[in-house]
Amino acid sequence: MKYDVIVVGGGPAGLAAAVEASKNGADKILVVERDQELGGILNQCIHNGFGLHYFKEELTGPEYANKFIEMLAKTNIEVMLDTMVLDVDEEKKCVHAMNKKNGYMVLEGKALILNMGCRERTRGAIAIPGDRPAGVFTAGAAQRYVNIEGYMVGKKVLILGSGDIGLIMARRMSLEGAKVVGCVELCPYSNGLTRNIVQCLEDYDIPLYLSHTITDIKGDKRVEQVTVQKVDEKNQPIPGTEIIFDVDTVLLSVGLIPENELTRAAGITMDPRTNGPVVFENMETSAEGIFASGNVVHVHDLVDFVTAESQKAGRSAAEYVKNGEAEDQTYIELKNGDCVGYTVPQKIRPANVDKMVEVMFRVRNVYRDVAIKVTSGGEELASFKREHMAPGEMEKIVIPKAFLDKVKNGEITVSVEKVGA
Amino acid sequence: MYDVAIIGAGITGCSIAYELGKYNVNAVVIEKENDVAVGTTKANSAIIHGGYDPIPGSLMAKYNIRGNQYIKELCKKLDVPFKQIGALIVAFEEKEEKTLEELKQRGEKNGVPDMEIWDQETLRKEEPNISEKAIKALFSPNVGIISPWELAIALGEMAALNGVEFKLNTEVTDIKKNNDSYEIKTNNGTVEAKYICNAAGVNADKVNEYTNKKSFTIKPNKGEYYLLDKSQGELVNHVIFQCPNKYGKGVLVSPTVHGNLIVGPNSQPTDGDDVSTSTDGLSFVRNTALKSVPGINFRESIRNFAGVRARTKEDDFFIFEDEENKGFFNISGMASPGLSSAPAIAVDLLKMMEESGLCLEAKKEIKDERKVNRFKKLSDEERAALIKENPLYGKIICRCETVTEGEIVDAIHRPIPATSIDAVKRRCNAGMGRCQGGFCGPRVQEIISRELNIPLEDVPQDRVGMNIITGETKTGGAR
Numbered sequence: 001m002k003y004d005v006i007v008v009g010g011g012p013a014g015l016a017a018a019v020e021a022s023k024n025g026a027d028k029i030l031v032v033e034r035d036q037e038l039g040g041i042l043n044q045c046i047h048n049g050f051g052l053h054y055f056k057e058e059l060t061g062p063e064y065a066n067k068f069i070e071m072l073a074k075t076n077i078e079v080m081l082d083t084m085v086l087d088v089d090e091e092k093k094c095v096h097a098m099n100k101k102n103g104y105m106v107l108e109g110k111a112l113i114l115n116m117g118c119r120e121r122t123r124g125a126i127a128i129p130g131d132r133p134a135g136v137f138t139a140g141a142a143q144r145y146v147n148i149e150g151y152m153v154g155k156k157v158l159i160l161g162s163g164d165i166g167l168i169m170a171r172r173m174s175l176e177g178a179k180v181v182g183c184v185e186l187c188p189y190s191n192g193l194t195r196n197i198v199q200c201l202e203d204y205d206i207p208l209y210l211s212h213t214i215t216d217i218k219g220d221k222r223v224e225q226v227t228v229q230k231v232d233e234k235n236q237p238i239p240g241t242e243i244i245f246d247v248d249t250v251l252l253s254v255g256l257i258p259e260n261e262l263t264r265a266a267g268i269t270m271d272p273r274t275n276g277p278v279v280f281e282n283m284e285t286s287a288e289g290i291f292a293s294g295n296v297v298h299v300h301d302l303v304d305f306v307t308a309e310s311q312k313a314g315r316s317a318a319e320y321v322k323n324g325e326a327e328d329q330t331y332i333e334l335k336n337g338d339c340v341g342y343t344v345p346q347k348i349r350p351a352n353v354d355k356m357v358e359v360m361f362r363v364r365n366v367y368r369d370v371a372i373k374v375t376s377g378g379e380e381l382a383s384f385k386r387e388h389m390a391p392g393e394m395e396k397i398v399i400p401k402a403f404l405d406k407v408k409n410g411e412i413t414v415s416v417e418k419v420g421a
Numbered sequence: 422m423y424d425v426a427i428i429g430a431g432i433t434g435c436s437i438a439y440e441l442g443k444y445n446v447n448a449v450v451i452e453k454e455n456d457v458a459v460g461t462t463k464a465n466s467a468i469i470h471g472g473y474d475p476i477p478g479s480l481m482a483k484y485n486i487r488g489n490q491y492i493k494e495l496c497k498k499l500d501v502p503f504k505q506i507g508a509l510i511v512a513f514e515e516k517e518e519k520t521l522e523e524l525k526q527r528g529e530k531n532g533v534p535d536m537e538i539w540d541q542e543t544l545r546k547e548e549p550n551i552s553e554k555a556i557k558a559l560f561s562p563n564v565g566i567i568s569p570w571e572l573a574i575a576l577g578e579m580a581a582l583n584g585v586e587f588k589l590n591t592e593v594t595d596i597k598k599n600n601d602s603y604e605i606k607t608n609n610g611t612v613e614a615k616y617i618c619n620a621a622g623v624n625a626d627k628v629n630e631y632t633n634k635k636s637f638t639i640k641p642n643k644g645e646y647y648l649l650d651k652s653q654g655e656l657v658n659h660v661i662f663q664c665p666n667k668y669g670k671g672v673l674v675s676p677t678v679h680g681n682l683i684v685g686p687n688s689q690p691t692d693g694d695d696v697s698t699s700t701d702g703l704s705f706v707r708n709t710a711l712k713s714v715p716g717i718n719f720r721e722s723i724r725n726f727a728g729v730r731a732r733t734k735e736d737d738f739f740i741f742e743d744e745e746n747k748g749f750f751n752i753s754g755m756a757s758p759g760l761s762s763a764p765a766i767a768v769d770l771l772k773m774m775e776e777s778g779l780c781l782e783a784k785k786e787i788k789d790e791r792k793v794n795r796f797k798k799l800s801d802e803e804r805a806a807l808i809k810e811n812p813l814y815g816k817i818i819c820r821c822e823t824v825t826e827g828e829i830v831d832a833i834h835r836p837i838p839a840t841s842i843d844a845v846k847r848r849c850n851a852g853m854g855r856c857q858g859g860f861c862g863p864r865v866q867e868i869i870s871r872e873l874n875i876p877l878e879d880v881p882q883d884r885v886g887m888n889i890i891t892g893e894t895k896t897g898g899a900r
Contacts, residue, residue, distance in 0.1 A: 034817065034820065082816065084816075084817035084820070086817075086823065096801070098804065098808060098815050098817070099815050099816065100808070100812040100813070100815035100816050101812070101815070102815075103805050103808040103809055103812075103815055104801060104804045104805035104808055104815075106801075119855075119856050119859065119860070120856070120859055122723070122856065122857045122859060123857070124648070124722055124723040124724035124725060124857050125720075125722055125723065126722075127647070127698075127703055127719075127722050127725050129697070129698045129699050129700050129702070129703055129725070130697050130698065130699075131696070131697045132696070132697075132726065133887060134881065134882040134883075134887040134888060134889050135889075138859050140859070141859045141860075141862065141863070144863060145863060145889075145890065146894055149863065150893055150894045150896065150897040151877070151878070151890040151891075151892070151893055151894065152890065152891050152892045152893065152894055153889065153890060153891060154891055155891055176894050176895060177895070215700060216699075216700075218697075221884060221886040221887045221888070222886075222887065222888065237700070248891070249891075261821075
């Protein structure tokens with residue numbers, strides 16, 4: 001039995017990709033999800049703020065997921081829950097998967113879409129020194145305990161990192177009666193969305209310590225005391241700036257890592273800047289017929305953008321199943337110029353571009369009054385003004401096809417420059 | 422009344438229990454924590470040393486050589502992860518070349534087989550990622566990497582299956598000598614035994630002095646480590662040591678038997694139970710390791726930890742029967758190569774106890790083989806068959822390490838049951854991977870709660886009291 005499209009992961013990315021592939025004519029579609037329900041991490045995100053871009057209304061995470069689960073229910077898409085994918089065979093486009101009911105399966109697809117999402121960085125990843133008592137959680141793990149299992153994970157809480165999940169959990173823990181004593185951020189700016197800083201910290205009088213980090217955790221069985229220090233420009237702790245917090249819990253919101261173990265093992269080309277696969281304009285990876293979208297490609301700020309990107313992957317997979325690969329595989333490489341951390345896609349095949357191509361990217365630092373420059377061989381193709389740019393906010397530009405035709409050396413550079421410079 | 426009471430269930434205590442299990446001896450192991458192998462045994466370099474380092478004639482030299490052989494046999498029989506990958510002791514300057522020669526001679530005197538000195542060319546060929554500044558190396562092929570806690574757990578399990586009793590959560594508070602037996606007071610009642618084996622590791626001097634005169638002092642010494650993701654696990658092919666100096670065997674870089682990269686340790690005097698890591702310690706470990714292998718990507722760190730060496734100032738093991746209090750045996754000062762030596766020491770210790778009057782009558786039948794289902798290591802066909810036999814093996818709980826519910830349930834119901842999330846981790850690797858239990862921790866907690874029929878809130882991270890949950894939310898969530 002061969003599927004047209006196998007979607008690995010049933011979170012927001014997988015749902016959107018599967019539904020869109022179905023809409024665009026792919027017939028036999030399978031979604032493989034490791035959890036016992038569809039929706040992925042959205043199920044534990046019970047706060048609102050989802051869907052403003054896509055549905056033009058404010059939804060909670062489960063509501064947002066449910067809209068797609070309902071769309072999927074109206075199609076003939078097959079879903080396997082509680083099923084773990086162990087291997088992706090890049091050449092045969094096989095997926096090795098297993099569950100309790102069906103046992104060990106080798107599933108074949110004409111196209112695959114990788115939608116495995118991302119995971120949180122842990123204490124070990126950032127090497128926080130000190131004792132190793134209970135009470136140090138990643139914010140997402142704590143969120144699951146509180147919102148899904150109904151258990152509290154602490155009474156007096158310090159948060160490290162001002163990523164969005166950390167901010168959301170600051171508010172959530174406060175609402176549940178815990179005392180959140182502060183949010184500590186290594187960077188001189190916050191990495192979360194501005195609206196979350198306001199609604200989750202300021203509204204609850206939770207101080208934000210910028211350019212600070214945790215330098216020690218003390219506690220025998222449970223966290224008892226945490227030392228926070230100010231850091232210099234090189235992120236080194238400054239002696240004499242110690243602040244001691246007596247807390248029983250530390251929540252970490254220190255970054256997300258695309259979960260690409262399957263991708264790597266399949267030998268698909270990776271981009272060290274995104275920690276995700278290198279993708280073309282249609283979200284195809286270096287392996288023909290294998291697509292990827294959502295947080296597995298690069299970490300997004302908003303689920304709405306995950307949806308849009310995954311719809312593109314779904315459409316492309318359906319197109320591939322119908323017509324195969326475009327004949328002209330000539331591609332333009334997107335180079336990162338000044339101040340740009342990465343771009344997605346990394347490669348554009350003009351033959352596959354209809355009217356225009358969207359390029360997502362992040363900047364390396366906080367900038368004011370700048371212009372995004374798109375150049376090729378020293379020649380400026382386009383320029384977009386921005387009042388404010390920050391690493392915490394993903395940028396999007398649209399490059400018309402006409403501009404791609406002007407590219408001569410096979411390269412486009414995206415950079416950010418001070419206006420007037 | 423027991424014939425023998427073993428105090429401490431680390432690698433030493435479990436090795437003695439394993440050997441005693443072969444005889445008709447009524448033995449008990451007393452351990453203050455809720456599991457075996459949770460002290461120094463779980464936090465060390467995870468190396469079975471070659472035996473070129475100890476001073477010839479020392480107990481360390483004798484038992485390291487014997488243990489190196491015996492452990493290979495045990496790992497095979499008891500299904501404990503072990504790989505003999507060999508070690509390289511690397512010289513970076515001319516005067517260190519002399520150290521290599523000395524070590525080689527010392528090793529040969531101790532009985533280490535097949536050692537070789539490699540020139541720069543051979544070294545670079547066999548270890549392409551070694552520093553360009555490395556000029557020579559001593560190769561000791563008999564060195565291995567091991568899962569140390571799994572060895573202790575396996576030995577403990579066999580002992581338990583062969584009738585040795587394990588009293589966990591039982592801390593010795595005092596020992597009294599009666600006419601021909603000892604009264605061991607604990608927080609969990611009094612245990613009476615004719616013989617005592619003091620295998621209390623870092624606390625061995627304290628336990629000794631409950632009844633005996635001071636005869637040795639443990640000077641705890643801490644070592645801090647980095648454990649890196651499997652992405653770094655193939656950076657080196659051997660255990661890479663630098664030349665030993667006054668701080669010990671120095672910082673090593675080695676693959677682990679689980680496929681990760683281990684880097685460490687430093688060496689710091691410490692209090693008995695302090696296993697905290699420090700900014701300075703970790704930074705020393707990082708910088709020193711980069712001298713051997715400049716390409717280590719520390720951004721791939723998944724865990725830091727520290728372990729405590731039960732060192733003595735004499736820098737040798739103390740294995741003896743107390744002169745005044747007959748039947749009281751100390752097996753102490755088990756600093757490196759303690760792990761490599763403990764199983765061989767246990768064999769000799771039984772002889773010493775027999776000479777002291779313990780009757781060792783071999784059991785007619787004993788269990789001496791163990792097989793653990795490790796889903797990850799199976800072929801596709803074996804996996805399919807196992808899931809058919811028990812569907813719990815069809816559900817992955819730990820995504821990073823590919824550990825199934827079947828393996829976790831098995832870990833919980835072993836002869837020495839796993840009652841904490843970390844105890845499950847030590848038996849089947851769930852939570853050992855890159856996300857460090859972020860995903861599987863709560864699920865493992867649920868499975869323990871279900872299998873042992875204890876409230877979820879009472880399942881600790883590791884030791885008793887390391888509670889994860891502090892209460893219910895206002896509405897009790899979606900449960």
